[in-house]
Structure formats: structure tokens, C-alpha cells
Amino acid sequence: MVNTHMAQRDWRYYLNRGIIxxxxxxxxxxxxxxxxxxxxxxxxTMDDIRAGNLISLPTEWVVDAWVKAWSSxxxxxxxxxxxxxxxxxxxxxxxxxxxxxxxxxxxxYVLTKWRFRGSEIFFGFLLFGCFIPFQVVLLPxxxxxxxxxxxxxxxxxxxxxxxxxxxxTTLFFRNFYVNIPDELVKAAHLDGAxxxxxxxxxxxxISGPIIVVTIIWQTTQIWNDFLFGVVYGxxxxxxxxxxxxxxxxxxxxxxxxxxxMAAAIIAGLPTLLVYVLAGKYFVRGLTAGSVKG
Amino acid sequence: xxxxDIEHVRKVFGGKTEVLKDINISIDDGEFLILVGPSGCGxxxxxxxxxxxxDITDGVIRIGGQDVSRKSPKDRDIAMVFxxxxxxxxxxxxxxxxxxxxxxxxxxxxxNTEVDRVAKLxxxxxxxDRKPSQLSGGQRQRVAMGRALARKPAIYLFDEPLSNLDxxxxxxxxxxxxxxxxxxxxxxxxxxxxxxxxxxxxDRIAVMKDGILQQFGSPQxxxxxxxxxxxxxxxxxxxxxxxxxxxxxxxxMLVAKLTTLEGTTFSLPLGDRxxxxxxxxxxxxxxxxxxxxISNVSADGNPEDSIVLKSKAGxxxxxxxxxxxxxxxxxxxVNCRVxxxxxxxxxxxxxxxxxxxxxxxxxxxxxxRIV
Ligand SMILES: Nc1ncnc2c1ncn2[C@@H]1O[C@H](COP(=O)(O)OP(=O)(O)OP(=O)(O)O)[C@@H](O)[C@H]1O
Ligand SMILES: [Mg+2]
Numbered sequence: 244m245v246n247t248h249m250a251q252r253d254w255r256y257y258l259n260r261g262i263i264x265x266x267x268x269x270x271x272x273x274x275x276x277x278x279x280x281x282x283x284x285x286x287x288t289m290d291d292i293r294a295g296n297l298i299s300l301p302t303e304w305v306v307d308a309w310v311k312a313w314s315s316x317x318x319x320x321x322x323x324x325x326x327x328x329x330x331x332x333x334x335x336x337x338x339x340x341x342x343x344x345x346x347x348x349x350x351x352y353v354l355t356k357w358r359f360r361g362s363e364i365f366f367g368f369l370l371f372g373c374f375i376p377f378q379v380v381l382l383p384x385x386x387x388x389x390x391x392x393x394x395x396x397x398x399x400x401x402x403x404x405x406x407x408x409x410x411x412t413t414l415f416f417r418n419f420y421v422n423i424p425d426e427l428v429k430a431a432h433l434d435g436a437x438x439x440x441x442x443x444x445x446x447x448x449i450s451g452p453i454i455v456v457t458i459i460w461q462t463t464q465i466w467n468d469f470l471f472g473v474v475y476g477x478x479x480x481x482x483x484x485x486x487x488x489x490x491x492x493x494x495x496x497x498x499x500x501x502x503x504m505a506a507a508i509i510a511g512l513p514t515l516l517v518y519v520l521a522g523k524y525f526v527r528g529l530t531a532g533s534v535k536g
Numbered sequence: 537x538x539x540x541d542i543e544h545v546r547k548v549f550g551g552k553t554e555v556l557k558d559i560n561i562s563i564d565d566g567e568f569l570i571l572v573g574p575s576g577c578g579x580x581x582x583x584x585x586x587x588x589x590x591d592i593t594d595g596v597i598r599i600g601g602q603d604v605s606r607k608s609p610k611d612r613d614i615a616m617v618f619x620x621x622x623x624x625x626x627x628x629x630x631x632x633x634x635x636x637x638x639x640x641x642x643x644x645x646x647x648n649t650e651v652d653r654v655a656k657l658x659x660x661x662x663x664x665d666r667k668p669s670q671l672s673g674g675q676r677q678r679v680a681m682g683r684a685l686a687r688k689p690a691i692y693l694f695d696e697p698l699s700n701l702d703x704x705x706x707x708x709x710x711x712x713x714x715x716x717x718x719x720x721x722x723x724x725x726x727x728x729x730x731x732x733x734x735x736x737x738x739d740r741i742a743v744m745k746d747g748i749l750q751q752f753g754s755p756q757x758x759x760x761x762x763x764x765x766x767x768x769x770x771x772x773x774x775x776x777x778x779x780x781x782x783x784x785x786x787x788x789m790l791v792a793k794l795t796t797l798e799g800t801t802f803s804l805p806l807g808d809r810x811x812x813x814x815x816x817x818x819x820x821x822x823x824x825x826x827x828x829x830i831s832n833v834s835a836d837g838n839p840e841d842s843i844v845l846k847s848k849a850g851x852x853x854x855x856x857x858x859x860x861x862x863x864x865x866x867x868x869x870v871n872c873r874v875x876x877x878x879x880x881x882x883x884x885x886x887x888x889x890x891x892x893x894x895x896x897x898x899x900x901x902x903x904x905r906i907v
Contacts, residue, residue, distance in 0.1 A: 426622035429589045430683070432609040433616050434636030444635070448626035 285309060285505040292500055308501035312509060316502050318489040321478075325506050328486035332466060332513075334397050335482055339404035340461040346405065347412020347457060348450065352442050354413070355420040356428045366417060372410025377470050380407070388475060395477040403475055404465045411464075412457050419453040420446065455524040463514045483510045538600045538613075538690035538723045539565045540586070545595035547581055547747075555581045556592075557747045563740055565600070566721040570734045572770065573744035579727045580619055582744075583693045586725060587614050599690055612691075615684040619695040619727075621676045623668035623683075629655075630664040633682045640687075654682040657712060673700040678709075685716070694726040698733065706730075713737065731773050735759070743767045760894055765903040768824050768896065774860065777830075777870045779823045780900065783816045790814060792823060792897075796847035797864040804843055804892060812907040813897060821906065822898040827860065829891040830872040841893040849886040861886060 280297050285308050287301040295302070314324040353359075354366050384403055385394070393399030423446065431441045472482040487510045491503050518525070540563050547556035555578045563569045571579045584590040586597060588609035597605050604612050615636070623632050630651055637647045655661045658678040668676055677700045684692060697713075698706050710733055717724055717737075728734055734741055734755070741758045743750045743766075751763040762768035768776045781792040783806070790810035791803040804823075806813055813821065830845075850862030850869065854876060861872045863886055872888050880886060897906045 424620060424622065426618045426620050427624065429584070429587075429609075430616070430618060430622040431624070431635075432589065433587060433614060434683075435610045435639040436635075437610075440639065445624055445626070 281504045281508055285312075285501050285508060287501050289497070289499065289501065308499070309505040309509075311499075312490075312502045312506035316490050316499075316506065317493045318486045319478075319493060325483055325486045325490065325509060328481055328483040329509065331397065331476075331480055332482040332484070335400045335404065335472075336462060336465045336513075339401045339408065339465050340458055342401070343405045343408035343412050343461055344454065344457045346409055347414075347416045348447070348454070349442070350409070350413040351416025351418075351420045352446060354417045355423070356425065356441075356446075357438070366413075369410050369413055372407070373414060377407075381470070381474055385474065395475065395480060397476075397480045400471060400475050400480065400482070403471050404461075404468070407471075408461050408464065411460065415453055415457050415460070416450070419450065423449070452524060455521050459517055459521055459525050462517050466514050486510075539563060539567075539598075540569070540691060540723055540725065541596070541598040541601075542582075542586070543596045543598070545582075545585060545597065546593045547578070547585060547590060548593040555747050556585070559595070559744075559747075559749050561740075561742050561749065561752055563723065566723055567739040568717055568737055569723075569725045570738035570741045571725065571727045571744065572729070572734050572741060573750075574770075577744045578747045579744060580695055583616065583695055583725060583727060586691070587616050587693055588612050613689045614691050614693060615687045615689040616693040617677075617680045617684045617695060617697040619699075621668075621680040623676055623679055625668055628665050628667055629660060629671075629679050629682075632668070632679055633686050636683065636687055650686050651682075654686045657685065657716075658682050658709075674702065674705065677701060681709075688720070688722070690723065692722055692724045692726075694724065696727050696729065699729065710736065731771065734771070741771075743770060745770075761905070762824075762896065763905055765822065765824070765898050768898075768905075772826060774827050774871050774873075776824050776826045777868070778898070779825070779866050779868050779870060780820050781823045781866060782820050783813055783818070785817060790817065792821070794823075794845070794865045796845070798847060800846065802843060802845055804890075807841065809897065809907045816906070820900050822900055822903075824896040824898055824905075825870075825890060825892070826894065827871040827873040829894055830863075830870065830888050831891075832874040832878040832888055842889050842891050844887065844889055846885070846887050849880045849882055849884045852880060852882055861888075863888070 276298070283298065283301055284292060286304045286306070287295070288303065288305055288307070291302050312324060313326050315322055316324050318325065318328070350369070354362055384406075388394045388399045388403070391399070391402075393402060427445055428441055431445050436444065466482075467484065468482065469484040469488070472485045473488070476482060476485065487506055490506050540561070542559055542561040545556055545559045546554065548554050559582065561569070571582065573579055581590060585592045588604065588607060592605060595605070596603055599612060599614075624635065627635065633651045633654060634647045637650060642650075651664070652661070655664055658681055660675065660678050660682060663671060663675060663679070668679065671679065677697060681694075681697050684694070694713075698709050701709060713724075713726075714737055726733075726737060728737075738755050740752065741755050742752045743758065745766055751758055751767045753761075758767060758771055762771065762776075765778060769778070779794065781794060781804075783790060783792055785791075786803055790806045790813055792806060794802045794804060796802075845863070845865075847863050847865075850864060852862075853860040857876070858873050859876045859878070859880075861874055861880060863870050863872055872886075874880070874888065898904065899906055
């Protein structure tokens with residue numbers, strides 16, 4: 244009696260497991276399919292693409308499309324590939340991420356440990372920044388950049404991203420620091436430490452998780468930005484997202500799907516890389532506030 | 537040169553919560569002040585105000601005669617042990633202790649000597665390379681002490697620094713703190729919930745309740761002449777007995793009447809106190825008498841001031857050095873402290889001597905001490 248019951252449970256258990264795994268596998272494939280198609284296509288020749296179907300393996304693996312996408316594909320009038328724009332993006336992302344993270348950390352520190360009259364209201368207004376749609380700031384920002392003489396420059400784009408990202412980075416750091424006991428700062432005060440010493444020696448060393456979260460978030464946001472790039476950048480300073488768009492839309496002759504796919508993967512690679520390298524800290528950082536030591 | 541004067545200090549949080557109400561405390565250079573009071577009465581807030589970590593709403597704080605009310609914490613020359621320890625999580629124990637010295641630009645060798653001295657004193661030498669997260673509660677507390685003791689400030693502020701230690705270590709540390717105070721002669725303000733710590737360490741005790749200073753005086757004053765029922769009940773363990781007693785004239789003398797459960801009535805002669813208690817004739821007052829003053833052996837006080845009470849023993853609680861016996865007087869359970877050799881069981885006839893030389897009387901309505 245007991246035995247058959249157990250056996251039945253085992254049998255059901257494995258069936259359930261099997262169904263769950265099948266569904267998960269299906270979901271994984273579903274989400275990976277576009278990437279697979281892109282990778283396969285980017286390694287095919289044009290003839291191969293015309294002959295086969297989307298998910299067939301390349302008959303012959305060639306890197307021609309990658310080379311062309313990187314160095315000689317036409318993006319509008321120029322035919323120099325996406326290389327220059329890739330480095331444009333790097334030149335925008337690196338300073339913008341570092342500056343906005345640093346500002347966010349300082350803001351969060353002041354808003355939690357050096358509260359001033361109205362600091363909560365100040366924070367409230369800053370939060371507003373997280374909900375302002377890109378479109379709303381487009382024109383005023385263009386005007387501002389013009390006044391500052393930063394229109395169509397990399398520095399201008401960096402500034403736009405810093406200003407826009409500040410609301411998010413401040414939110415992250417503020418919520419992290421608010422869980423750090425105030426007594427730490429008080430103790431450091433009595434030890435004779437000042438504003439920056441306390442930040443540098445006491446708070447920053449325990450901010451690892453939230454720094455990682457902020458950097459991943461900002462890198463992804465800024466690297467993937469298209470709208471600011473297309474509006475505030477001109478030919479020389481445009482980021483890779485804009486170049487990718489131009490490349491795909493340059494319609495002289497045949498559409499080179501393999502080149503398009505290669506360029507698209509190049510454009511997406513850095514964010515993918517950041518997530519793979521630091522993803523586990525991202526998850527850890529998001530929950531770090533709840534497990535203060 | 538570090539007397540501490542707290543004059544008319546008020547602290548209001550957020551414009552409405554008044555946490556400190558007109559506090560006045562003044563101690564001399566080198567005195568040991570103990571702050572006691574129930575949880576939430578404002579002890580930590582007062583310490584923070586002295587340290588300058590909270591701005592006071594009103595009043596003046598003087599250190600060594602100098603008004604520091606508006607000075608920043610680092611210019612007040614104060615070291616503090618926080619109730620929550622507040623150890624720097626990213627630094628190991630050695631760095632935690634040396635941080636303050638480093639900031640104050642003390643030479644490296646001097647810092648090392650100092651850290652080693654303090655670590656030895658607090659028995660944490662083997663923990664110097666650990667991070668705070670790798671320490672037990674008691675160990676963290678000792679590191680927090682170490683961080684304060686490594687410096688030689690004008691005033692030490694200790695917020696329940698021994699509360700997490702086991703009984704043995706606690707007694708050891710208490711002795712160390714007493715020694716330390718005697719050697720350094722630094723002014724200390726110390727918060728505790730422990731009666732024995734309070735009585736043994738203090739030169740002065742300040743008793744607080746709901747942000748109001750109830751009494752400020754020497755330990756003996758607080759113990760023998762409490763200002764009101766709250767102070768009397770707060771200091772001393774087991775607590776003082778409070779018995780509502782009618783006051784009447786008997787044979788031209790003022791007496792207080794005590795009635796046992798069996799209905800026997802005793803008259804306590806009020807003697808000199810009668811002068812003050814005269815206006816309570818025909819009314820009730822609250823008699824306050826500590827358990828150790830109701831005993832089987834006569835305390836060597838004035839025999840005229842003692843009275844023998846006969847009744848039945850209630851609950852009997854042996855504590856080791858002495859035994860606590862309950863007895864009912866005027867409908868109130870009264871604690872008597874008798875010799876452990878005085879064998880008595882619940883229900884047995886009980887004969888005890890109440891020594892009235894240290895007894896006090898409180899007004900029933902205001903709860904203030906009359907005499
Ligand atoms: N920042 C603050 N804002 C508002 N109220 C506060 C603040 N800090 C403390 N309080 C209140 O002030 C009162 C006194 O707090 P405090 O920490 O001084 O008590 P305490 O005597 O040290 O108590 P304990 O013995 O539990 O440590 C409490 O009622 C507390 O809720
Ligand atoms: Mg406290």
C-alpha cells in the first residue's frame with residue numbers, strides 16, 4: 244500500500260519535473276532564438292543567406308561581415324564601418340558613468356548623513372527626475388547645450404547623460420546609505436574626521452555592492468541611448484546606436500543582413516559583457532540594503 | 537580642567553517631541569557621573585548633546601567652564617562609546633582603534649603602543665586583525681571601549697558600555713573602569729541600567745524620567761533621600777516597599793498605623809518627623825522602607841526608631857546571601873530581607889524588626905518626599 248503510493252509519487256514527481264524543465268527550455272530557446280539567428284547570419288555569406296533559412300547553420304563560417312561592419316560598411320555618406328562610433332560611445336559612456344556615479348554617491352551621502360533643512364523635499368524633487376520622459380527635456384536641453392557651447396560635442400552628450408542619470412544614481416546611493424547606521428558617522432565625527440574623510444574612509448569602503456549596481460545600470464542606459472545621441476550628436480560624435488541605425492537604413496543596393504547583424508552584435512556586446520562580468524554583484528547589490536551587518 | 541555644566545538644556549525633535557526638559561547638571565573636573573532612567577527617557581540624547589552630535593534647542597553646555605553649545609563635535613575633545621558600538625565595518629579592530637589617533641596626526645609608533653596597551657587592558661589582543669562582523673556582541677563592545685580609551689580626551693561618554701558582557705567579564709570591566717578613572721582622573725559621563733554599576737562607580741548620579749531630571753546627587757543621597765517615589769523605586773533592588781499608611785494622634789504623639797492580614801495593628805512612632813507630618817493628621821501618606829530595613833536581626837540603629845512586627849510569612853525567596861520574605865501590611869505585599877539562617881516557611885509565624893531610622897514618607901498625590 245505504502246510502496247505503491249510512494250511509487251506513484253515518484254512517477255508524478257518526475258513527470259512534473261519533466262514538464263517544468265520542458266517549459267523552461269522552451270522559454271530559454273524562445274529568448275535565445277533572435278541571438279542565435281543574429282550570430283549565425285553574421286557568419287554567413289550573402290549567397291548562404293539567400294539559399295538557406297534563418298536558423299540553419301552557416302555552410303561556411305566566414306568573418307567577412309564582421310570585418311566589413313567594423314571597418315568599411317557605409318553609415319550614411321561615409322563608409323568606414325562602426326569602429327569610430329564604437330569608440331565615440333566608449334568616450335561618452337566611461338566619463339558619463341563615472342561622473343554620474345560619483346555625484347550620486349556624494350548626493351546620497353549628503354541626503355542621508357548631512358541632512359539639512361528641506362533635504363527631504365530636495366530628494367523628492369530629484370526623484371521627479373527619474374520619471375521625466377526623454378522627450379520632455381529634448382528642446383530645453385538643446386538650448387542649454389547651445390548656450391554652453393557644447394552642442395554636437397562629446398562633452399555635451401556626457402553632460403546630458405550625467406544630468407539625466409543623476410536622479411537614478413542619487414536614488415540608488417541614498418537608499419543604500421539610509422540603511423547605514425548614523426552612529427558610524429557620529430563616531431567618525433568624534434574621532435575628528437571631516438566631511439570628505441568620513442565619506443572616503445568610512446562609507447565608500449562599504450559601498451561596493453551599490454557602486455556595482457549603479458555602474459551596470461548607468462552603463463546599460465547610456466550605451467543603449469539612441470534619442471540623446473541622435474539629437475545632440477553630429478556625424479563626428481554620434482554613438483554606435485545611431486551609427487547602427489544609419490548603417491541599416493543606408494539603402495544603396497542590396498541589404499547586407501550579415502553585416503547588419505554583425506554590427507548589431509558589436510553594438511550590444513559591451514552591455515552584455517558588463518552584465519556577465521558583474522551580474523552576480525548586481526543581484527547581490529539590489530538586496531544588500533536589507534542585510535546590513 | 538574639564539568640569540561639565542549642563543544648564544537649562546532642552547531638546548526638541550522635529551518641533552514637537554520634547555525629549556529633554558530643562559536639564560540642569562553640574563559636575564566637577566574628574567567626577568564620575570552616572571545617568572540612569574527607564575528606556576526612552578533621553579539618556580542617549582543627553583550624551584549626544586554633550587558630544588555635539590545633536591544640537592540642543594535651548595540652554596548652555598560648558599566643558600571646563602567654556603561654552604561649547606555651538607562647537608562642532610571634533611572641537612569638544614570628547615571620546616564616546618556608543619550604545620550600538622558603531623564600529624567601522626570595513627576596518628579591522630586595530631584600524632578601528634587607531635583611526636581617531638591617525639586623524640589627529642599622532643606618530644605611527646605612538647599609535648601602535650597605544651593600540652597594544654588598550655587591547656591588553658580590554659583583553660582583545662587576539663582579535664586585532666578581525667573585522668567587526670567576525671566578533672561577538674561582547675567583543676564588539678570591548679572594541680568600542682578601546683576606540684574611546686585609546687584617546688585622552690577632556691571627557692569620556694559611555695552609553696551602556698558593559699551591557700552585553702557576561703557577568704564575570706562585566707565585574708572585571710567595572711573594576712577596570714573604576715581603576716582607569718582613578719588613574720586618569722578624567723571626567724566621565726556613563727549611562728547604565730545596572731544598579732550595582734551605578735552605585736559602585738558614581739560620584740554623582742542623575743536619575744531621569746520622561747526627559748525630566750528627577751534627582752541629581754551622590755549615590756548615598758539618591759539611595760537614602762530620594763526626591764520622590766519614582767527615584768526611590770528605581771534605585772535599589774529589590775525595590776523599596778511603599779505602604780499607604782494613615783497618620784493619627786495617639787497619646788499626644790503622631791503615629792502611622794500598620795495593619796497585618798490577621799488584623800493586628802501596630803503604631804509606628806513618628807518622632808521628630810511628626811513636626812513635618814503634622815499637617816497630614818487624619819490623612820494617608822506613603823511609607824517607604826527598604827527591604828533590608830525589615831529584618832530578623834536588629835539593624836544597629838536607634839532602638840527607639842525600631843518596631844517589632846508580628847505576622848505570617850508569605851512567599852519565601854532565598855537568594856543566597858539572604859532570604860526575601862513577603863508579608864502583608866495595609867493590604868500591600870511587603871518585602872523583608874532576613875538572614876538565610878532564619879528558617880521560615882510560607883504560613884509560618886513571622887517576627888521581624890522594622891528599622892525606621894532610614895524610612896521615608898511620600899505625599900500620596902504628588903509622590904514627592906515629605907520627610
Ligand atoms: N531623531 C529623533 N527624532 C525623534 N525622536 C527621537 C529621535 N531620537 C530619539 N528620539 C526619542 O527620544 C526619546 C529618548 O531617546 P534616547 O535614545 O535618548 O533614550 P534612552 O534614554 O537612551 O533609552 P535607552 O535606555 O533605551 O537607550 C525616545 O522617546 C526616542 O523615541
Ligand atoms: Mg540609549
